[in-house]
Amino acid sequence: MSNDLTRVRSELGQSLWLDNLSRTLIHDGVLARYIREMGISGVTSNPSIFQKAIHTSPYYRDDARSIQADSAEHLYEQLVKTDLQMACDLLAPIHRESRGDDGWVSWEESPRLAQDEAATVSEAQRLREIVQRDNLLIKVPATPAGIRALTTLIGRGISVNVTLMFGLGHVRAVFDAYCAGLAQWIDKGGDPARVKAVASLFLSRVDTLVDERLTQDGRAPALALRGKAAVAMAKVAYRIYREIFHGETFARLASLGGRPQYLLWASTSTKNPAYSDLLYVEPLLGPETINTLPDETLEKLRDHGRLRAQLEDGLDEAQATLNALAELGIDLDGDVAQTLQTQGLAAFDESFAKMLAEVEKLRT
Numbered sequence: 001m002s003n004d005l006t007r008v009r010s011e012l013g014q015s016l017w018l019d020n021l022s023r024t025l026i027h028d029g030v031l032a033r034y035i036r037e038m039g040i041s042g043v044t045s046n047p048s049i050f051q052k053a054i055h056t057s058p059y060y061r062d063d064a065r066s067i068q069a070d071s072a073e074h075l076y077e078q079l080v081k082t083d084l085q086m087a088c089d090l091l092a093p094i095h096r097e098s099r100g101d102d103g104w105v106s107w108e109e110s111p112r113l114a115q116d117e118a119a120t121v122s123e124a125q126r127l128r129e130i131v132q133r134d135n136l137l138i139k140v141p142a143t144p145a146g147i148r149a150l151t152t153l154i155g156r157g158i159s160v161n162v163t164l165m166f167g168l169g170h171v172r173a174v175f176d177a178y179c180a181g182l183a184q185w186i187d188k189g190g191d192p193a194r195v196k197a198v199a200s201l202f203l204s205r206v207d208t209l210v211d212e213r214l215t216q217d218g219r220a221p222a223l224a225l226r227g228k229a230a231v232a233m234a235k236v237a238y239r240i241y242r243e244i245f246h247g248e249t250f251a252r253l254a255s256l257g258g259r260p261q262y263l264l265w266a267s268t269s270t271k272n273p274a275y276s277d278l279l280y281v282e283p284l285l286g287p288e289t290i291n292t293l294p295d296e297t298l299e300k301l302r303d304h305g306r307l308r309a310q311l312e313d314g315l316d317e318a319q320a321t322l323n324a325l326a327e328l329g330i331d332l333d334g335d336v337a338q339t340l341q342t343q344g345l346a347a348f349d350e351s352f353a354k355m356l357a358e359v360e361k362l363r364t
Helices: 006-012 023-027 030-037 047-056 061-066 072-097 117-131 144-155 168-187 204-217 229-245 248-255 295-304 315-327 332-363
Strands: 014-018 040-043 104-108 136-141 160-165 197-202 262-266 289-293
Touching (some): 014 295, 023 030, 023 047, 023 072, 030 072, 040 072, 061 072, 061 332, 072 104, 072 332, 104 160, 117 136, 117 144, 136 144, 136 332, 144 168, 160 168, 168 229, 168 248, 168 332, 197 204, 197 229, 204 229, 204 332, 229 262, 229 315
Parallel strands (some): 104 136, 160 197, 197 262, 262 289
8 A cells, every 4th residue: 555645744744845847747737646646745846857848748849939039048938937837826725825834846047157146146036027926936056156145035035945955064054044134034024924945955966975985995884884974964954953943043033933944855866776765765754844856756655655754863873974974084064065066066057058958949
């Protein structure tokens, strides 16, 4: 018997968001079914997802021929605007029922802006104007420029999904920037109920890189730590979340109606077949969090997942794992996080270029 995934949100307090969006999913009723039957309460997208959607879906070509656009990028925006609006509308009942805490759809800015604070801010405002939906999150990378832009955007009442976080240093900096922006917004009379932010911590890529280094080390203590870095990091990140958003740091803003910035578990499909196919899902089930799942991982969770809150289990062991990695010279917050963020930005830039090439084909 398959799992009732609606229990994850109602009983465990974690939101399941779909890491996929295409017109096929919407037109064929798949997204509506996921929302109705599998507890999906949000959607995330990125350039790679839209590149695949435009390449494989039959629903874009007619629209592409009818839209007047002076560039492939502007045509892309007009095409996916419809997808984003329809997804936002499907999730609008959840957004209303949760009073803005859930029911969000994420749209990523161009990766070309990742190091430009001012451009990141202006682009976020422009993309929101294009979609015209209250439950749209703009995805901004956790680069130094992106983190500074986060404060400005939240201070202007613009909701944000901070992406490409790979270490606890990213987590702390993003939480601090969000709190600063929310204080600005509230202190100038803004309604805190209008503002939402999530912090997307990428997981499987951490284990991929750390495992390579542990294998190169070759000693028994190093080999014993393979496949453990990402989950340990996530658990400690959640402890940081609890300390900040349920402690004195956030107390004033919470009393005024400010929302905590939930951690979102990203990159949650298992890359190593030797590991559990739900390695980045089951151990991280817990309240006030989000897990964004590709379709395949969602189906696996429904088929054989163990639906039990485990996020706060083994916190001391998680910290001990991070300490052991540090003793072996694995610099998770420094070299590993920076390497992975640089690689992630490059991958998104490549996907963005491929996506625009797909759109260009539709123009001919």
